[in-house]
Amino acid sequence: MSDKLDFSELQRLAAELLGVDPDDVQRNKSFAKDLAADSLDLVELINAVEDKYDVELPEERLDGMKNIGDLWAFLEEEHSRKQEV
Amino acid sequence: MSTSNGVRVAVTGMGFVTPIGHDTETVWSNLVEGVSGVGPITRFDTEQHSTKIAAEVRKFDAVDYMDRKTARTIGRFCQFALAASKMAVEQSGLVPADMNPDDVGVIVSTAIGGMEEIERNQTILLERGVRRVSPFTVPMMIPDMGSGIVAMHLKAGGPNYSVVSACASSAHGIGEAAEIIKRGDAIAMIAGGTEATITPLTLGAFCQIKAVSERNDDPEGACRPFDLERDGFVMGEGAVMLVLEDYDHARKRGARILSEIVGYGASADMYHYVAPHPEGAGAARSMRKALKRAGIEPEQVGYINAHGTSTKVGDIAETKAIKEVFGEHASKLAVSSTKSVHGHLLGGAGAIEAAATILAIDRGMLPPTINLEHPDPECDLDYVPNKARKAELEYAISNSFGFGGHNATLVIRRPDPN
Numbered sequence: 001m002s003d004k005l006d007f008s009e010l011q012r013l014a015a016e017l018l019g020v021d022p023d024d025v026q027r028n029k030s031f032a033k034d035l036a037a038d039s040l041d042l043v044e045l046i047n048a049v050e051d052k053y054d055v056e057l058p059e060e061r062l063d064g065m066k067n068i069g070d071l072w073a074f075l076e077e078e079h080s081r082k083q084e085v
Numbered sequence: 086m087s088t089s090n091g092v093r094v095a096v097t098g099m100g101f102v103t104p105i106g107h108d109t110e111t112v113w114s115n116l117v118e119g120v121s122g123v124g125p126i127t128r129f130d131t132e133q134h135s136t137k138i139a140a141e142v143r144k145f146d147a148v149d150y151m152d153r154k155t156a157r158t159i160g161r162f163c164q165f166a167l168a169a170s171k172m173a174v175e176q177s178g179l180v181p182a183d184m185n186p187d188d189v190g191v192i193v194s195t196a197i198g199g200m201e202e203i204e205r206n207q208t209i210l211l212e213r214g215v216r217r218v219s220p221f222t223v224p225m226m227i228p229d230m231g232s233g234i235v236a237m238h239l240k241a242g243g244p245n246y247s248v249v250s251a252c253a254s255s256a257h258g259i260g261e262a263a264e265i266i267k268r269g270d271a272i273a274m275i276a277g278g279t280e281a282t283i284t285p286l287t288l289g290a291f292c293q294i295k296a297v298s299e300r301n302d303d304p305e306g307a308c309r310p311f312d313l314e315r316d317g318f319v320m321g322e323g324a325v326m327l328v329l330e331d332y333d334h335a336r337k338r339g340a341r342i343l344s345e346i347v348g349y350g351a352s353a354d355m356y357h358y359v360a361p362h363p364e365g366a367g368a369a370r371s372m373r374k375a376l377k378r379a380g381i382e383p384e385q386v387g388y389i390n391a392h393g394t395s396t397k398v399g400d401i402a403e404t405k406a407i408k409e410v411f412g413e414h415a416s417k418l419a420v421s422s423t424k425s426v427h428g429h430l431l432g433g434a435g436a437i438e439a440a441a442t443i444l445a446i447d448r449g450m451l452p453p454t455i456n457l458e459h460p461d462p463e464c465d466l467d468y469v470p471n472k473a474r475k476a477e478l479e480y481a482i483s484n485s486f487g488f489g490g491h492n493a494t495l496v497i498r499r500p501d502p503n
Contacts, residue, residue: 019154040158043220051217 005079010072013052017045027069034067046071053078094263095335095342095500097179097273098328099440100172102165104140104321105427108172113444115426117473119455121305122427123319129285136297138304139283140321140428151238158221159234160199161281165324165433166231167238170275174239177328178340179273186242190271193231193326194248194258194278196432196487201284202226228432231279235326243271249432251487252392254278255325256435256495260349262329272331277436279324288320294359296396308429309456310393310422311400311464318394321428325436327443342500344443347480348379354490361399361486365406368392368484371492372410379496381480383411386418386496388451388481390442391468393422394429401463403484408466419476421469425455435485439495442483446499451476 008022015022018035031037037045042065046057049071055078057065064070101107104122105115115122122140131137142165147156150168159167170193174181181189202225206218224230229247236245244265248258255278262276282288291297298317300307308319335342352374354367361368376383391403400422408415423441430437441452450473457470483495 017157019152019157040220040224047217047220 005075007072010049010068010075013048014045014068017041017048025068027072028067030067031065049075090267092267092269093332094266094346095330095332096327096344096346096443097330097335097340097342098173098175098177099343099443100169100176100326101440102142102145102169103323103325103427103430103437104142107145109444113448116423116441116444116452117450119426119453119471119473121308121455122321123304123307125304126283128283134285134288135292135299136288137301138298138307138319139288140319141283142323155238158224160202160225160230162195162199162279162324163231163234165281165322166193166279166326167234169277169279169324169326170235170239173277173326173328174275177273177330178338179328179330182240184272186240188243188272189241190243190262190265190274191232191235191241191245192248192258192262192274192276193235194254194432195228195231195280196249196251196254197280197282197287198228199226199230200282200287204284204286235275239275241275243274250491250493251489252429252431252434253485253487253491253493254432254435256439256483256485256493257351257491259327259329259346259435259439260351260493260495263346263349266329266331272334274329275326276329277324277326278430278433280431280433281322282431283320283322291320296359298395306456308395308425310391310395310425310454311404311461311468312457313459313461315395315397315400317396318424318429321430322433323430323437324433325440327436327439344446345498345500346495347498348375348381348494348496350374350376350378350494352492354492356490359488361402362490363398363402365402365409367490367492368403368406368486369409371494372406372482372484375482375494375496379480381496384414386411386480386482387476387478388442388445389418389420390438390445390481390483391420391422392484392486393424393454395422395424399486400461403486404464404466415466418467419451419469420466421452421454423452426452435483435493438483438485439497442481442497446478446481446497449475449477
């Protein structure tokens with residue numbers, strides 16, 4: 001993993017999978033309301049994120065994934081944890 | 086149909102995504118010119134397969150017909166069905182979204198469903214584990230999803246399901262859709278078939294039962310129904326969708342009526358998993374029922390679009406069945422297998438062949454059976470060999486038979502003069 005997480009990478013990935021413009025992918029954007037992502041879309045996005053960042057989202061955290069910010073926060077946590085290691 | 090409650094069923098739209106074109110005029114031109122859609126398989130490496138040819142859909146980009154996210158999250162067979170349905174509905178002039186949701190239904194039939202997507206995710210499962218299986222696998226693989234997707238995108242809220250009967254699926258589907266209109270459950274039905282199974286496992290499975298042609302060095306000559314040198318069918322893919330509509334409704338709104346569906350027969354062989362009844366007994370009963378429902382005599386039929394898959398036993402059994410039903414008239418009517426040109430669309434076969442039959446009536450021209458160079462002595466009817474010819478048709482029928490012993494026949498009639 002590189003030293004710094006790049007938000008625009010997540011924007012591009014989510015935009016591709018959710019069929020939206022990358023600029024619409026912002027931290028405060030709700031998956032369901034703003035990005036029209038249903039549960040299938042969300043599972044697919046998380047799968048892609050897990051692949052790309054070599055992380056694994058615990059099942060119990062899935063319910064808490066309401067917006068892009070939640071996903072980004074998880075990635076930041078994982079990133080700093082790995083940096084410490 | 087004409088023997089039941091008086092409701093008549095018109096065809097007012099057709100849409101095509103096929104190995105021989107994606108619009109009516111291209112499809113028709115290739116049918117009458119006998120331009121084969123068969124070629125070497127490009128979708129996967131066929132090194133292990135004894136058959137290396139198929140009739141693939143080429144130059145199809147799903148995003149020309151739907152948004153990018155839809156294209157990415159539905160199976161290839163659903164992409165075909167949605168594109169063809171949009172074209173068919175556009176031609177019909179109907180706007181389902183402006184109608185009562187109960188008035189327009191959808192039956193997209195398929196023999197198999199999302200085989201490519203099943204195989205891809207099976208590979209992912211084995212190589213990377215279950216957590217990497219796509220959450221879209223279920224909607225991509227289930228065979229009914231074509232009907233669901235078309236309803237969602239075209240806002241057609243009437244009866245909605247799929248009919249599965251292997252290679253007779255869309256003939257049954259069109260017949261059942263016509264019945265739905267006749268019994269008053271919908272004013273119009275978007276009905277037809279789709280298939281996208283040119284995949285390593287599906288082709289491999291057909292290779293294993295020696296059902297598919299191995300004429301790899303001559304792809305365009307590989308599908309040769311009724312010819313002595315035929316050696317199996319050639320797998321095709323694609324979708325053809327029709328708009329069926331209450332005849333009076335279509336006439337009142339001034340729609341162009343392409344033809345009328347006047348009869349539908351269905352039967353079972355009760356014989357074998359994959360082999361047809363050797364005398365074509367089930368096929369004959371299907372044709373008889375369809376003629377009876379149409380209220381016509383065999384002598385009134387001018388053309389049969391045969392199932393004619395180019396297998397050794399199938400073509401002989403169908404020939405026997407036609408002779409059994411039509412007697413002396415069998416040698417007078419024209420029979421052709423357009424599969425020789427477009428390949429075998431499996432679940433889409435009944436629909437593309439119904440469309441070919443409709444166009445034959447509409448254009449006054451019989452599409453030929455190509456590659457018929459050395460007629461099999463056991464196949465001794467007029468198969469319109471190699472060259473199209475003019476014919477004024479009042480009634481024509483389309484036969485479709487499926488593994489499992491499912492038979493379906495549609496009787497199609499020239500529309501009333503306006």
